[in-house]
Amino acid sequence: xxxxxxxxxxLALVTYLPxxxxxxxxxxxxxxxxxxxxxxxxxxxxxxxLIFPGVLSSTPTFSSALFGGxxxxxLALLRVNLVVxxxxxVFGVYIFQTI
Amino acid sequence: xxxxxxxxxxxxPRPTFRAGLRAGIPVAIGYIPIAIAFGLLAQSFHLPNxxxxxxxxxxxxGASQFITVQLLMTGSMYWEIILTTFILNSRHFLMSxxxxxxxxxxxxxxxxAIAFGVTDETFSIASTRKEASSGMFVLGLNxxxxxxxxxxxxxxxxxxxxxxxxxxxxxxxxxxxxxIGLLVPSLTTRPVFVVASLAVSIQAMLQWxxxxxxxxxxxxxxxIATVLAAGIGALVFKEEEAT
Numbered sequence: 001x002x003x004x005x006x007x008x009x010x011l012a013l014v015t016y017l018p019x020x021x022x023x024x025x026x027x028x029x030x031x032x033x034x035x036x037x038x039x040x041x042x043x044x045x046x047x048x049x050l051i052f053p054g055v056l057s058s059t060p061t062f063s064s065a066l067f068g069g070x071x072x073x074x075l076a077l078l079r080v081n082l083v084v085x086x087x088x089x090v091f092g093v094y095i096f097q098t099i
Numbered sequence: 100x101x102x103x104x105x106x107x108x109x110x111x112p113r114p115t116f117r118a119g120l121r122a123g124i125p126v127a128i129g130y131i132p133i134a135i136a137f138g139l140l141a142q143s144f145h146l147p148n149x150x151x152x153x154x155x156x157x158x159x160x161g162a163s164q165f166i167t168v169q170l171l172m173t174g175s176m177y178w179e180i181i182l183t184t185f186i187l188n189s190r191h192f193l194m195s196x197x198x199x200x201x202x203x204x205x206x207x208x209x210x211x212a213i214a215f216g217v218t219d220e221t222f223s224i225a226s227t228r229k230e231a232s233s234g235m236f237v238l239g240l241n242x243x244x245x246x247x248x249x250x251x252x253x254x255x256x257x258x259x260x261x262x263x264x265x266x267x268x269x270x271x272x273x274x275x276x277x278x279i280g281l282l283v284p285s286l287t288t289r290p291v292f293v294v295a296s297l298a299v300s301i302q303a304m305l306q307w308x309x310x311x312x313x314x315x316x317x318x319x320x321x322x323i324a325t326v327l328a329a330g331i332g333a334l335v336f337k338e339e340e341a342t
Contacts (some may be wrong), residue, residue, distance in 0.1 A: 005153070007181070011157075011167060011180070012158050014185040015158050015188050016214065016215060017162055019194075020215075022198075023198060023213060023214045023217075026195070027300075029173065034334075035182065037333035037336065038333040039329075041332040043190040044295050045324070045329040046190070046321070047281055047282040047295070048294070048295035048298035050187075050275075050299070051282065055272070055275040055278075055279075058272050058274070059268060059269060060268050067123035068276065069272070072276035075280070076279050076284060081129070081130050083133070085307070086132065086276045089272045089273070089279075090136065090273050093272045094269040098265060
């Protein structure tokens with residue numbers, strides 16, 4: 001319990017630092033173009049590697065997880081609101097499992 | 100700088116803060132269900148309530164909180180979870196850097212308070228609104244988002260008792276649905292598509308070729324795939340195509 005709380009504090013720190021440092025000290029600093037491009041790609045690279053293969057084991061069965069993932073991807077392709085994507089996928093998995 | 104004509108030097112902080120609160124309402128509405136899903140997911144893994152609630156209060160980063168719960172349950176080491184979170188959040192570095200050029204306020208206390216609330220969603224609002232040159236406006240925007248995130252987490256944690264376990268189990272997909280919802284619309288640009296495909300391929304190779312012989316944890320695989328894919332992308336796409 002105590003160690004879990006220390007983990008939360010550590011996570012709070014590594015979340016706050018990247019948010020804080022540029023706001024306080026970056027007004028003048030210029031990053032090299034390669035670093036800028038790298039940082040611009042990080043969100044997409046991290047999302048892709050988080051999604052696959054983690055999504056396949058995110059629900060009790062492989063098939064319901066695959067189904068939920070496909071529902072999410074279809075809704076995302078339709079460019080609906082993010083909340084609809086999340087709710088649709090949860091609902092899809094729920095329906096898939098109860099049938 | 101046409102903007103300076105309208106804004107009086109200290110455009111009264113309180114109405115500006117309130118305008119920020121209003122601008123954040125769409126974000127708040129979006130956060131509540133996702134925060135509820137987070138609370139439910141943490142509950143279904145039997146994470147202590149005080150830990151779940153303090154995560155939303157102290158960390159305030161959706162993807163990091165979801166992935167932390169996930170990694171805890173697959174038995175990852177704490178340092179791996181912290182490193183994964185750091186890599187995951189390095190994207191906020193860019194957003195704060197961009198905000199630092201926009202916000203005209205120079206109070207370090209105010210800037211430090213704003214920094215805490217920089218998220219993908221609050222940033223996307225702040226970067227499309229002219230009023231964001233005022234620090235108080237951005238603070239208002241971040242505050243309403245933070246409140247919604249915490250209220251949602253409380254609802255999720257204390258609602259979980261009443262929900263059937265089958266619905267709780269379905270919540271596992273929520274995090275990935277959120278990731279998919281964030282990534283898929285961007286795949287129409289070629290560099291993004293290439294980088295995302297690279298990351299997936301590297302993940303697949305690590306998972307099925309390397310891990311059977313040298314066990315690598317989920318956290319480390321995410322870090323390797325992210326750094327390699329983004330690094331190769333930055334080398335290959337020299338022009339400013341990377342958005």
